[in-house]
Amino acid sequence: MFEFCADPKTIEGLSWLSCYLTTPKHMEFYFSFLTVMALLLVTAPAALAFGFGGAMAARSHIAPIRWLGKIYTAMVRGVPDIVFFLFFVIALDQGIEWLMHQVRCPDWSEPIRQGLEFRVCPAAKVPPNNASLFVHQSYAFLLAVLTFAIVFGAFAANVLKGAMDAVPRAQIETAEAYGLSPRQTFRRILVPQMWTYALPGLSNLWLILIKATPLLFLLGIQDIVYWARELGGSKSARFDYPHGDWRLYYFLGLLVFYLALTRVSEIGLGRLTRRLSHGQATRAGETLRKDAA
């Protein structure tokens, strides 16, 4: 990056450090912070959507839909994350390619499953083999978002179902007495009131999600923990910037990042809790009312 970095073996001190911290490899490290933040910002709403759907399904009056919702939460919550990330993603990828294969290569005669191998026609490959690296990375990122959303959605579904059940029955009864239809009751009475009960559980999930990103490497995406380990490991003289085991410093840096992110989240969630407690028939709502009076 700087001109004096041309021959790293001859420089030392601060200029060595400034060269070291601006190597292309370190740039990848800094870029991975953005990847992680992007993943969090996309996954959280997606997981919430899955959770909302799951909770609604689990509370449905139609038995098959209810079973579906319950099976979803029970299955995903019961499978260890690492197993899910190893095998579900491969299964999902194969499922997509199988569909593409049916559409694009109907005349293909060879079997798709050959023992342990999975072979579709070249036209059905997603992404195509000759696609640029960027396409491959984006596809991996999308699979990651979907997998995270399904896993965390199952947990969120249970939290939201509990919150929906926690809204006082009297509120629903009053709505019915006013002549609101079940759909109106759900949208105008139940959902606005349930958030205050759901928020503690959801905030837990959010903080767990922040820390779950190292699982990304299983999906071929290099996250901050991967790069910290890779950069911090001791480097022999083969490298331009040889050094000992510096993982401790890199992980301390990550610690600061995670703590800062947690703190910011806490402040944000605190404000949200306060806002959602307004006018609620809960202790927090009552305190707010008294303070205002």
Next chain:
Amino acid sequence: MKKLLLATALTALGAGVVAADPVRIATEGAYEPYNLINDKGELDGFEIVLGNELCKRAGLECIFVKNDWDSIIPNLQSGNYDAIMAGMSITDERREKIAFSENYTQPAPSSYAAMSPDTPLDSGVISAQTGTIQAAHVAASGAKLLEFATPDETIAAVRNGQAAAVMADEDYLLSQIGDGLEIIGDDVLLGDGIGIGLRKSDTELKAKFDAAIQSMKADGSLNKLTDEWFDGNYTPF
């Protein structure tokens, strides 16, 4: 991230025929000097240089991709890439799942270490790490096998008298000897060396890689390359 692997891939574009679809080769990028990530953030190492040379000789266009070790075989079978060059030793257990090209390194020497030079190696208790080729070798040798989950436990077992000797990779044992522990007996060559992992159905690709490896063995360029990356510490073909 975009540029990460491109440069290594581009060097593979030799003057030879460029195939329609590039061959994607997976590696771990964390097993120096076999494969590593250099200061430019690119994949580098013995296997990257070797792989690019093999592709050039075979007239293939190749791209190296990074993949986690745990999922490296399932992703090959699933068709996310076409080959593995990640310091993977050829073993019978892996042969059941995938095919291997001809080996491009010699089997790594294993040896025994014990507290006294005249410890018998075909009887008594010998420790080894679970699931390794050394453990299988000890079990077959007539000695009683004592297994441990990690390599340092196998060394500790000899030091505290639980086992009479330990068997492991020689490179590893050399880093552990001292304080009375010494290497005894001759080197034992186990396994079949390291090869390119391929899908069993890709016989055509295997034939191309085999031919390229043979040509590099024949003109001595493989030995030269290995010598460069392993600082002269290797078994030539």
